[in-house]
Each structure stands twice: as structure tokens, then as C-alpha cells.
Amino acid sequence: xxxxxxxxxxxxxxxxxxxxxxxxxxxxxxxxxxxxxxxxxxxxxxxxxxxxxxxxxxxxxxxxxxxxxxxxxxxxxxxxxxxxxxxxxxxxxxxxxxxxxxxxxxxxxxxxxxxxxxxxxxxxxxxxxxxxxxxxxxxxxxxxxxxxxxxxxxxxxxxxxxxxxxxxxxxxxxxxxxxxxxxxxxxxxxxxxxxxxxxxxxxxxxxxxxxxxxxxxxxxxxxxxxxxxxxxxxxxxxxxxxxxxxxxxxxxxxxxxxxxxxxxxxxxxxxxxxxxxxxxxxxxxxxxxxxxxxxxxxxxxxxxxxxxxxxxxxxxxxxxxxxxxxxxxxxxxxxxxxxxxxxxxxxxxxxxxxxxxxxxxxxxxxxxxxxxxxxxxxxxxxxxxxxxxxxxxxxxxxxxxxxxxxxxxxxxxxxxxxx
Amino acid sequence: xxxxxxxxxxxxxxxxxxxxxxxxxxxxxxxxxxxxxxxxxxxxxxxxxxxxxxxxxxxxxxxxxxxxxxxxxxxxxxxxxxxxxxxxxxxxxxxxxxxxxxxxxxxxxxxxxxxxxxxxxxxxxxxxxxxxxxxxxxxxxxxxxxxxxxxxxxxxxxxxxxxxxxxxxxxxxxxxxxxxxxxxxxxxxxxxxxxxxxxxxxxxxxxxxxxxxxxxxxxxxxxxxxxxxxxxxxxxxxxxxxxxxxxxxxxxxxxxxxxxxxxxxxxxxxxxxxxxxxxxxxxxxx
Numbered sequence: 001x002x003x004x005x006x007x008x009x010x011x012x013x014x015x016x017x018x019x020x021x022x023x024x025x026x027x028x029x030x031x032x033x034x035x036x037x038x039x040x041x042x043x044x045x046x047x048x049x050x051x052x053x054x055x056x057x058x059x060x061x062x063x064x065x066x067x068x069x070x071x072x073x074x075x076x077x078x079x080x081x082x083x084x085x086x087x088x089x090x091x092x093x094x095x096x097x098x099x100x101x102x103x104x105x106x107x108x109x110x111x112x113x114x115x116x117x118x119x120x121x122x123x124x125x126x127x128x129x130x131x132x133x134x135x136x137x138x139x140x141x142x143x144x145x146x147x148x149x150x151x152x153x154x155x156x157x158x159x160x161x162x163x164x165x166x167x168x169x170x171x172x173x174x175x176x177x178x179x180x181x182x183x184x185x186x187x188x189x190x191x192x193x194x195x196x197x198x199x200x201x202x203x204x205x206x207x208x209x210x211x212x213x214x215x216x217x218x219x220x221x222x223x224x225x226x227x228x229x230x231x232x233x234x235x236x237x238x239x240x241x242x243x244x245x246x247x248x249x250x251x252x253x254x255x256x257x258x259x260x261x262x263x264x265x266x267x268x269x270x271x272x273x274x275x276x277x278x279x280x281x282x283x284x285x286x287x288x289x290x291x292x293x294x295x296x297x298x299x300x301x302x303x304x305x306x307x308x309x310x311x312x313x314x315x316x317x318x319x320x321x322x323x324x325x326x327x328x329x330x331x332x333x334x335x336x337x338x339x340x341x342x343x344x345x346x347x348x349x350x351x352x353x354x355x356x357x358x359x360x361x362x363x364x365x366x367x368x369x370x371x372x373x374x375x376x377x378x379x380x381x382x383x384x385x386x387x388x389x390x391x392x393x394x395x396x397x398x399x400x401x402x403x404x405x406x407x408x409x410x411x412x413x414x415x416x417x418x419x
Numbered sequence: 420x421x422x423x424x425x426x427x428x429x430x431x432x433x434x435x436x437x438x439x440x441x442x443x444x445x446x447x448x449x450x451x452x453x454x455x456x457x458x459x460x461x462x463x464x465x466x467x468x469x470x471x472x473x474x475x476x477x478x479x480x481x482x483x484x485x486x487x488x489x490x491x492x493x494x495x496x497x498x499x500x501x502x503x504x505x506x507x508x509x510x511x512x513x514x515x516x517x518x519x520x521x522x523x524x525x526x527x528x529x530x531x532x533x534x535x536x537x538x539x540x541x542x543x544x545x546x547x548x549x550x551x552x553x554x555x556x557x558x559x560x561x562x563x564x565x566x567x568x569x570x571x572x573x574x575x576x577x578x579x580x581x582x583x584x585x586x587x588x589x590x591x592x593x594x595x596x597x598x599x600x601x602x603x604x605x606x607x608x609x610x611x612x613x614x615x616x617x618x619x620x621x622x623x624x625x626x627x628x629x630x631x632x633x634x635x636x637x638x639x640x641x642x643x644x645x646x647x648x649x650x651x652x653x654x655x656x657x658x659x660x661x662x663x664x665x666x667x668x669x670x671x672x673x674x675x676x677x678x679x680x681x682x683x684x685x686x687x688x689x690x691x692x693x694x695x696x697x698x699x700x701x702x703x704x705x
Contacts, residue, residue: 388654
């Protein structure tokens, strides 16, 4: 009796082991996708199921809240990389040489201006377009002014100030909000100072060697003048540094304030509240007179790359390439990006209408070719260190000269990323 | 079989302590040594090659002004937090061993904060400081000033650890036998005298333990730091552990971050061990 039991158990175990090992897709190819955009994780999972069913390729989607580079490094260290990884632009520059497949021969390359190309080889597939500017709540503005709001009429700091004064006179005591997060201040707002120069590389180099004094730079002062308007009319003026992002966005969504510097990703926060449909993004108005107040700043955001290591087979790589093509060229793939995930597509052949108002604004500027590109080579500690300086400025602990001074000091030792 | 032969002893050791030793080696010792090796490289955390640079990282760590600011901040924070954690937990332990009504309920109640994870706890207190207090006192948030943020960190740490340390002190109080306490009373001690000269000396090992635990925990504080202040305002509440994380993972200087972590470990170990040695020296038994 005991013997029989033992044999049964042994058989069961063997069965269990083979059952575990034998799990493959219907065509035998399975690919893994790393998603680093938290807000689309459930959509990604649903899509993976549908895609697996339709194409016979097993797709599994993973998410991690870790820093992208840190997470991928652990996967690479354990020789278990994802077939396709979604990363930030700077990660593509850091990883491509060692880990990414050359995608230059893919069809979709011609349909986008946002792919990442290094030394003539395309490595990064742009997942979506994101851009920065001043988010406005037109409904709130029109309620006070009584006239239709046309964001294109706000070109200069004076225009902006005039409208703010009008709003205050009409009863909106504090028409603006300022996000105090270091990434918003330094990686997004301060970065516009670099990006709006014709040649950001040269501008940063000239700050480094001292040939341009930041405090005397016209662009810097123009952008800071506008920032001062935002700062002076901030609803949380006295506690600017502890204001919470959710509160600020809620006030904007519900029309208690009218303006906030941000980008279309803020929609994922705004849509949690009772938002107005009449919102949008406009360029940061400024007095530099170079046309930058007609353009948003932004471009491709989040990139897919395909693993080139021996851990991924050629079949898997082909399946991964097919998947990227599906996103761009298949009606279902396009629907997934634009409708399911509410992203702004980075490909000219995708003509579906973007649903959310902020994304629609960005799409409009992108279609009009009115985007100033991202500068993707800022050092990794730029946002934290310059962000801390910017926070001091926001809190009134240092003045503009002191702020410019700290930024200049930062650049004295910092080096931009290789590109 | 001879029981004093070396091979016998080894076999016995492997049989009983082998699994534990293997695990300890695998998850503590090996990573630690590998970490030491990484301090000698200029690895960025992702690339395939780990270039050997010798002691450059260590030299850079000593020159990293931000790191030493963070370290100084950690020391200040730890001093305040350790002192207050122990004062508060000792007082609580005293109160809940006096036989007051429902003392078990109070013991559990004071211990609960310790069951809430540091991240969650930070967010809860962030809400309290940023919204509740601001609404009640219509003042600006404490978290928006440098000293205020440090104060909040200390307060939250005390709240979090006091209950835990209280348990150790409670055990300490219980272990002081009733006869010596009664003897001291018969000898004419006032309650405060018997506390000072009898109970506290007998509880010395509890103090050593609690202070050691609170020092080591405060020195490597990270979770509360992250969720409550995120190093703000303007990076003035970044503690050593957070700086190490940023250096290694955010700024992608893995080798440098690792060196700074080793220095933090050394400082923490030296302070902790010194404290235990001094504390143990004066231990008495009834």
C-alpha cells in the first residue's frame, strides 16, 4: 500500500514539474514586455491577452515601480531580460549600445520624427508624445472674463499678467498653482531654458566655460519673469513648497485656479476629479520674441527597445518586431495606443482623434510641427540638485541672482550625457 | 564514535546550524563582500563592464559634500530621535506596568504604530502635517521649513518606535523582582529613589538593547524620510541612506553610492558597538 502511494506521489511530482516547464504559447513563441508607465498597466495586460489570442504569440506584461534603469539592471544581472522594455529616452542612450537591437530597417521608422537614433542606427520606438506648457482651464477663465478664451493671444509675460489681473479683478483671488516637485521645476521648467535655445549643447557649454552668465541670459530671464507671475499668484503662495500636487491639480480641474505649468501626463491626475472639458495646454508665454511662445516643448516619451542578448531568441525578436509593427500599422494597435491608453501617438500614419483635452492640445501642436524637442542628455542628478535650488527660489529663500548662481555652480562640475 | 573529534563537531554543526549558515552566507555575507568589490569599480549600475578604479570611489565619497551634509543631518536626527524614543518609551512602559485599568489595551495601542509600514506611516503624517494641522491652526505647513521638516521626522520616528521599545522596557520592568523593590521600600527609599537606585540599574540591559536598536534604526532611516519629506524642502532633509540610494540608482554612480553605504555602515557599526560595550560594562545583577 505504502509503495503504491509513494509511486503515485512521485508520478504526481513528475507531472507537476513537466506541467510547469511545458507552458508555451500556441506557436511556441513567448515574449515579455516591461511596462514603465503605471497608468496603462491594466490596459497593457488586457491587450496582451487579446494579442496572444489573435496572433498566437504569448505576451506577458510586467510592471515595476522601481527606477527604470535600476530595475532593468537587476534583470540583466540575472540574465533574464525582457524581450521588449519600455524605458525613458535617457535609458535608451545608456543601454542601446550593450543591449538593444538595431531597428533601422523597420517600416515605422519613416512615420515618426521621434524615434531615437544613435550613430545612424534606430534603437528606440517612441510609445507616445508628451509635451509641456501651461495647462489652462478655459471654462474657469471664461466664467470670470465673460469672453471666449483664446490661448494663442497670450504671447508675452505682459499678456499673461494682464489676464491674471483681469481674473483677480473678477474674483478669482489666486489664479495659478505651481507644482513644487523637483522634476517639475528643474527637469521640466528649467529645462525649457536650455531647450528653447537653438543649440542647447552650445548653451550649456557656454554656461560651463563662463562665456555666458546665466543671470544675463535673455531666455533665462524671460522664462523666470513668467515664472514670477505664476509664483506671485500661486494659491499656496505662503506654503508653496509643501503644496501637494493632487490638491493643485484638483483646484485646476475644478476651476478654482486657472493655470498651472505641467504636461499632458497630468491628465491622469486631473481626470480623477470633476474636471472641466474645456482644458488645454498652451506654450509658456515669454518675452524672448523668438517664437517660443508659439510652441510647446516635448516629443517622444517612453521608448520600446528590443533585447539583443543571447537570452532572447531570433524568433522572439521577430515576434517583438511584429508587435511594434502591430502598434503602428494595425487598426487594433492604433486603437490601443490612442483610445485604450489615451496616449498621443508619435506616428504620422495614426490619425485617430486623441480623447483627453490635454492630449488633444499636444496633438494639435505636434501636427503643426510646433514642438521644441526634449533635451535628453541632462545629467541624472540635474533634476534633484537644480530642483532643490529651484525650490529655494520658489520658497523665497534665494533671489533670481542666487538661483542663477547655484545653477552655474552645478554646471561647473556636471557633465551632460554622451550623445 | 568519539564526540570530541573535529569531524564529529563539524558534522553536528552542519546538521544543526548548516541551513542557517548557508542562508546567512547567501543573503548577507556574499552580497556584502560583492558590495565591497563594487566600491572598487566605476560601475553605473547597468553597463556590462565594471571598470576597476581602486580607491577612487572612497576618495570621492570623502569629497562628496552633499553626503557629509546628509551624514551630519542623520547624526543630529539620530541624537534627538534616540533620546526622545527612549524617554517616551520608558515613560510609557512605566505607566503600563503600574497595574492601571486596561493596561494590556494600552500596551497594544502604543505598539500599533510599529505595525504600520514606514511608507504608509509617512503618508499618513504628511496628510496630518500638510492638511489637518494647516486647517486647524491656519498656519503654514511645518514640512515647508527646514527645521520643521526635521522636527516632523523626529516626531514621527518617536511615535513609530516608542511602542516597540516600550515592550522591551516592559519586559525589563517585569524582570526586576518584587522582593528587591520591597526591600528598598523597607530600607526607606522614596519611590523616586527606588527607581533611580534599584530599578533602573537592574534594567540596564534593557537600556543597552533599546538604545542600540534605536541608534541602528535611526542611522539607516529611509522609508519615513522618503514618504514624509522626500528630502525636501529643497533637499534639506535628505538623510544619509537616501543620499546613498540617489547616488547609486538615480545619479547612476553605483560604485560611489556603494562606498558611501560602506562608510555609513562603518559609522553605524562603530557607534552601535561602542554604545553596547560602554553599556554592558556597568551591568549589575540583583
